[in-house]
Amino acid sequence: MKKIFLKDIAAELNLSKTAVSLVLNNRGDENKISKETQKRILDFAQKNNYRPNQMARGLSLGKSETIGLIVPNISDIFYARIAHHIELRAKTLGYNVVFSSSNEDAKMEKELMYSMLNRQVDGLIIASTQKNKDEILKLREANFPFVLIDRHYPDIKTNYVIVDNFGGSKNMTQHLLKNGRRNIGLVSIKSELDAILQRRLGYETALVEEGLEINAGILKELDPFAYKSEMKDAIKDMVSGLTGIDAIVFTTHYLAASGLRELKLLDVKVPSEVAIISFDELGAFDLVDPPISTSKQPVDDIGNLAVEILVNDIEKKNIKIENQSILQTQLLIRKSCGV
Amino acid sequence: MKKIFLKDIAAELNLSKTAVSLVLNNRGDENKISKETQKRILDFAQKNNYRPNQMARGLSLGKSETIGLIVPNISDIFYARIAHHIELRAKTLGYNVVFSSSNEDAKMEKELMYSMLNRQVDGLIIASTQKNKDEILKLREANFPFVLIDRHYPDIKTNYVIVDNFGGSKNMTQHLLKNGRRNIGLVSIKSELDAILQRRLGYETALVEEGLEINAGILKELDPFAYKSEMKDAIKDMVSGLTGIDAIVFTTHYLAASGLRELKLLDVKVPSEVAIISFDELGAFDLVDPPISTSKQPVDDIGNLAVEILVNDIEKKNIKIENQSILQTQLLIRKSCGV
DNA sequence: TTGAAAGCGCTAACAC
DNA sequence: GTGTTAGCGCTTTCAA
Secondary structure: OOOOOHHHHHHHHOOOHHHHHHHHOOOOHHHOOOHHHHHHHHHHHHHOOOOOOHHHHHHHHOOOOEEEEEEOOOOOHHHHHHHHHHHHHHHHOOOEEEEEEOOOOHHHHHHHHHHHHHOOOOEEEEOOOOOOHHHHHHHHHOOOOEEEEOOOOOOOOOOEEEEOHHHHHHHHHHHHHHOOOOOEEEEEEOOOOHHHHHHHHHHHHHHHHOOOOOOHHHEEEEOOOOHHHHHHHHHHHHHOOOOOOOEEEEOOHHHHHHHHHHHHHOOOOOOOOOEEEEEOOOOOOOOEOOOOEEEEOOHHHHHHHHHHHHHHHHOOOOOOOOOEEEEOOEEEOOHHHOO | OOOOOHHHHHHHHOOOHHHHHHHHOOOOHHHOOOHHHHHHHHHHHHHOOOOOOHHHHHHHHOOOOEEEEEEOOOOOHHHHHHHHHHHHHHHHOOOEEEEEEOOOOHHHHHHHHHHHHHOOOOEEEEOOOOOOHHHHHHHHHOOOOEEEEOOOOOOOOOOEEEEOHHHHHHHHHHHHHHOOOOOEEEEEEOOOOHHHHHHHHHHHHHHHHOOOOOOHHHEEEEOOOOHHHHHHHHHHHHHOOOOOOOEEEEOOHHHHHHHHHHHHHOOOOOOOOOEEEEEOOOOOOOOEOOOOEEEEOOHHHHHHHHHHHHHHHHOOOOOOOOOEEEEOOEEEOOHHHOO
């Protein structure tokens, strides 16, 4: 396992580095290097376990064949799944991926972006905090390839792959209405994320279209970093005699998990007393008691598409790809809604 | 956002690249560069948003300040969590991390190892398939820094961070015994992983120490890639009149999830008829019906320790660190065991 | 204190 | 068909 370099194999074979480099990069034919020479080179490289130094290669080529992935939190099952699909697709296209979590912190996200740029990633996939408009604009101005996933900047034209948050949420709410629920609460997070806003709007629109009023008292927005502690009061408040809700829409999976926990502690029967439904899928939502209905996001498509758009951009292949995709969610009905 | 290089700032300031490089790497004082010059350089760099090209830097320095992470599957919540802790710790120590999933395929794992070595990662953290002994030995011979997590090669001396699979599993089984269960089955996967073997041994040892016999009929080992379809028969078989078990130990979280699903479909009451307990924590195990007892692995410690050992090795700091760690799992008792 | 110059390993014009 | 040579952007030795 002794390290061997390009020049070693050139010397050993009495050839120039050029010839070796060309052949090793599959450009032997195109440069009319004799089949025989090619074979000698390939064999020797193989036998001696030649491994090109990608940093040197990258420096010379001006690219790293690496893409950077920035998500709020890689241990969130939602992002972990997307990451997995990104990784797989990237691999087939010859790219590695480096990842980092921003922890929903705009400043951290900015730092990560630059850290990755320093590392000469060829492109970036970002599930942004949506608070780095300036940096995103700079990326765009610099013509640097990137695609936003999960969250986009509605007023900036960029590549993105998101889901129809409005539609998904409206569907969920309508499903509850269809099942006779009339007093439907919403539990969301305090956030300026467009995705979260859209989910709330979807909920509201469904109610309004049904001729119902929106009741601010049963529309809870919790601190994203303190939702666990705030959930107790929120739920207690909603199920109290005053507001007496009969259903709750949760705008994301961890809220649903936490909310269900509290409902159980308060001995509220789900779904007979209160039906629940949630955006996003937790993976175990079908095992939970009761199994939770959900608007499932197509994580595989999100990941695959993002990589395809990005690589298309990086390699300027100009394949016709819809580079602003809004994917549909899938309504999965389970027991938590009542039959 | 025009790109600016070291030589640009040297030219602009009428200095040499050396001076600039030294100052930017915080070695100004040590090289007795005047405070004033230092300030000029720093200010200029700051103002013009100088970003060193890490590939060039890496090439020159012979290191990338990147560590590679190879896991079976990054979308497995267990590895995703470890990855998150690895990432965080690495960041504080100045390292980035690239990751890839081997999908439990030894050949893929080997390729990934080499791919990462090509990319000049400074070290590797691997949750190995445990089928690449030769490659691991090569790494060791080459004195390349790496640490194994989750799975180690029992007969090779390497750095590793694993958990006490035997003890954790024995504890789980003993807990069931203590609660009066006498006919305890095991559902595991067909695997040569030492971790899986140890979990089985822990189970068996607990039984034997209690004076019970090990009944091969209620010891199921499923194909890791077909466990979902095989689970039905396994469970059916175990709960049938012939074997009539009153408890099941699952050796990993996804088996428990799948097994519980089947138990429910067969209308078996958990825990009254059959108690269950599982190695690993799924995240929603406390929401599941019934909440599943578990031997929880310290994912944070696994990640943190792995990085610390690795970086210690990379930087040859020789800080005294126990570089072969066997961490303890934590028994979390929930309803699935019966009170 | 500062600068010139060599070198990290690879690619790619261009010349032979 | 093949070799020479000049970079890619940064670090670092050594001399001034």
